[in-house]
Amino acid sequence: MTFTSRTPRVVAARKLQRRRDREQSGRFLAEGPQAVREALAAGVVLELFATADAMSRHSNLDVHFTEVDDEALASLAETVQPQGLVAVCEQVDVPLAEALAKKPRLVAVVAEIRDPGNAGTVLRTADAAGAGTVIFAGDAVDPYNGKCVRASAGSLFHVDVVRTPIDVVTPLREAGLQVLATSGYGADDLDTLADDDVLARPTAWLFGSEAHGLPGELLEAADRQVRVPIYGGAESLNLAAAAAVCLYASARAQR
Amino acid sequence: MTFTSRTPRVVAARKLQRRRDREQSGRFLAEGPQAVREALAAGVVLELFATADAMSRHSNLDVHFTEVDDEALASLAETVQPQGLVAVCEQVDVPLAEALAKKPRLVAVVAEIRDPGNAGTVLRTADAAGAGTVIFAGDAVDPYNGKCVRASAGSLFHVDVVRTPIDVVTPLREAGLQVLATSGYGADDLDTLADDDVLARPTAWLFGSEAHGLPGELLEAADRQVRVPIYGGAESLNLAAAAAVCLYASARAQR
Numbered sequence: 148m149t150f151t152s153r154t155p156r157v158v159a160a161r162k163l164q165r166r167r168d169r170e171q172s173g174r175f176l177a178e179g180p181q182a183v184r185e186a187l188a189a190g191v192v193l194e195l196f197a198t199a200d201a202m203s204r205h206s207n208l209d210v211h212f213t214e215v216d217d218e219a220l221a222s223l224a225e226t227v228q229p230q231g232l233v234a235v236c237e238q239v240d241v242p243l244a245e246a247l248a249k250k251p252r253l254v255a256v257v258a259e260i261r262d263p264g265n266a267g268t269v270l271r272t273a274d275a276a277g278a279g280t281v282i283f284a285g286d287a288v289d290p291y292n293g294k295c296v297r298a299s300a301g302s303l304f305h306v307d308v309v310r311t312p313i314d315v316v317t318p319l320r321e322a323g324l325q326v327l328a329t330s331g332y333g334a335d336d337l338d339t340l341a342d343d344d345v346l347a348r349p350t351a352w353l354f355g356s357e358a359h360g361l362p363g364e365l366l367e368a369a370d371r372q373v374r375v376p377i378y379g380g381a382e383s384l385n386l387a388a389a390a391a392v393c394l395y396a397s398a399r400a401q402r
Numbered sequence: 403m404t405f406t407s408r409t410p411r412v413v414a415a416r417k418l419q420r421r422r423d424r425e426q427s428g429r430f431l432a433e434g435p436q437a438v439r440e441a442l443a444a445g446v447v448l449e450l451f452a453t454a455d456a457m458s459r460h461s462n463l464d465v466h467f468t469e470v471d472d473e474a475l476a477s478l479a480e481t482v483q484p485q486g487l488v489a490v491c492e493q494v495d496v497p498l499a500e501a502l503a504k505k506p507r508l509v510a511v512v513a514e515i516r517d518p519g520n521a522g523t524v525l526r527t528a529d530a531a532g533a534g535t536v537i538f539a540g541d542a543v544d545p546y547n548g549k550c551v552r553a554s555a556g557s558l559f560h561v562d563v564v565r566t567p568i569d570v571v572t573p574l575r576e577a578g579l580q581v582l583a584t585s586g587y588g589a590d591d592l593d594t595l596a597d598d599d600v601l602a603r604p605t606a607w608l609f610g611s612e613a614h615g616l617p618g619e620l621l622e623a624a625d626r627q628v629r630v631p632i633y634g635g636a637e638s639l640n641l642a643a644a645a646a647v648c649l650y651a652s653a654r655a656q657r
Contacts, residue, residue: 272643277633298640305635338654378532378653380560384646385553388527391643392650398633399593 149199152219160196160235161223166289173238175291178229180205185301186236194235196223201231225293238291239308243315246280246307247322253278253397254324254351255390256315258365259285261356266290267298268387269354274302276394277401278352281306285313285362316353316368324351328361328369329393331383335373337396345371346400352393357386404454407474415451415490416478421544428493430546433484435460440556441491449490451478456486480548493546494563498570501535501562502577508533508652509579509606510645511570513620514540516611521545522553523642524609529557531649532656533607536561540568540617571608571623579606583616583624584648586638590628592651600626601655607648612641 150157162168163176174193177186186192187210197205197212198220215223223233255273260266266288273281283290290296290308316326325348327340340346353369355361366372375384375392384392405412417423418431429448432441441447442465452460452467453475470478478488510528515521521543528536538545545551545563571581580603582595595601608624610616621627630639630647639647 268640268643271636272639274634275630275632275636275639275643279634300636300638300640302634302636338657341654375530375650376653377530379529379534379557381526381530381555381557383555384527384530385523385555385642387640387642388523388530388646391639391646395630395647395650398631399596402593 150215150219152222157215157219169291175236175238176233177236177296178224178233180230180232181301183232183234185304186234189304191237191239192234193237196233198231240310241307243309243311243318246309251280252349252401254280256282256284256351256353257287258353258355258361260287263288263292263294264298265386267295269390270299271302272391273394274305276398278394279306282309282311282315284311284315319351324349326351326369327371327373328353328366329389330360330366330372331374333372333374335371337373337375341396341400346397350397354386354390405470405474407477412474424546430491430493431488432491432551433479433488435485435487436556438487438489440559441489444559446492446494447489448492451488453486495565496562498564498566498573501564506535507604507656509535511537511539511606511608512542513608513610513616515542518543518547518549519553520641522550524645525554526557527646528649529560531653533649534561537564537566537570539566539570574606579604581606581624582626582628583608583621584644585615585621585627586629588627588629590626592628592630596651596655601652605652609641609645
């Protein structure tokens with residue numbers, strides 16, 4: 148039996164495009180083969196909608212498909228080319244205490260970041276740099292927003308995602324992490340900290356939104372305010388680039 | 403006199419939203435206060451359209467404003483909040499020989515990159531890392547695409563932008579630059595090159611598109627194929643993050 152865009156289970160799944168429905172249900176949507184494979188590997192797929200075409204292309208996947216027609220699939224997907232697969236997933240975030248109990252040596256915190264593409268890119272970059280914990284602090288974007296899920300390119304399913312109130316510095320420090328806040332006006336220069344071996348210590352990096360930077364309370368609570376050096380004429384780096392430079396500087400120092 | 407969206411000069415300027423008209427005229431549009439300030443500083447503004455509101459807010463600018471009504475300004479702008487300013491600018495790119503005659507020590511090459519947001523972000527990151535030359539090689543996005551101009555956050559006006567055919571390796575090497583191609587499968591690891599002081603030499607970095615990577619001919623022509631180490635579960639970094647890590651590794655080594 149092939150479901151259509153009006154079949155109740157498809158209608159219910161489609162509602163997960165809205166934040167409110169994601170929060171009420173604890174579920175979200177992941178689309179396209181890469182995200183679906185990662186979600187299956189993480190064991191969080193509750194239902195996998197697929198077109199007949201996609202079912203035959205992905206017959207190697209050890210999963211029960213719910214067959215939908217092209218229109219139903221398109222109604223579930225947010226991109227033009229979801230390649231026939233959309234999964235309903237359980238949300239994956241874990242409590243802060245659970246993530247910190249693993250004694251991570253590199254943590255990324257995005258504080259009050261509103262842009263889902265930026266948040267997803269930081270998730271991907273953090274994962275690449277070996278930061279196994281990414282914390283969404285304060286009034287941040289929903290990590291299960293479709294754009295964030297896509298920009299994370301599967302990393303949402305690899306790292307420990309944590310959602311916390313904004314006052315996150317104390318528990319991080321109590322977990323043995325130094326807390327470094329990024330700021331264009333920071334007193335400490337990233338290169339100097341690398342030279343002085345400061346970056347080899349277990350570290351949590353705090354990143355703020357591109358428009359507003361970090362909230363003052365986080366800047367003040369952090370152990371240091373760090374600026375990425377600007378060697379040329381640019382005023383600043385964008386968020387994803389700054390996060391990549393900081394997290395990789397730590398990863399290199401911690402090798 | 404206030405121009406409307408039907409005034410011929412506004413109509414003519416609006417055509418610059420199309421690549422063909424930009425290429426025929428050698429002009430492009432920059433919108434918003436930051437880009438306009440940088441364009442004025444670079445001396446490339448041919449005409450500055452502004453609403454009456456924006457004219458009074460920016461009366462400190464030493465420039466002749468062409469007053470337009472809100473509708474005309476909105477028709478010239480691609481963003482929802484251009485803050486009342488859109489400038490017609492002369493294109494700023496320079497011939498490769500002219501840029502290389504300055505003996506740059508750090509160069510970024512984007513080869514066949516199609517996404518204007520990515521290209522603009524690399525421009526901004528290159529500028530921040532002190533790479534004074536950014537080369538658009540082969541069938542790349544138009545650097546004067548509105549999205550690229552905006553993502554560059556003014557850096558389009560700071561660096562030497564060059565547009566070349568794809569076979570760019572020989573002239574770079576003849577200018578005394580080692581040529582490092584980024585590749586997820588590169589034989590050389592970025593951290594190892596940094597340890598071995600390879601990155602302290604004058605360097606041109608080649609970056610390919612996120613979907614396809616670098617064309618084979620550039621990978622083969624380069625002195626080395628370099629991979630950014632992946633410490634976690636991510637398959638790869640996105641283009642802007644990889645460029646940030648590589649360019650900043652060079653900037654740090656060249657201090």
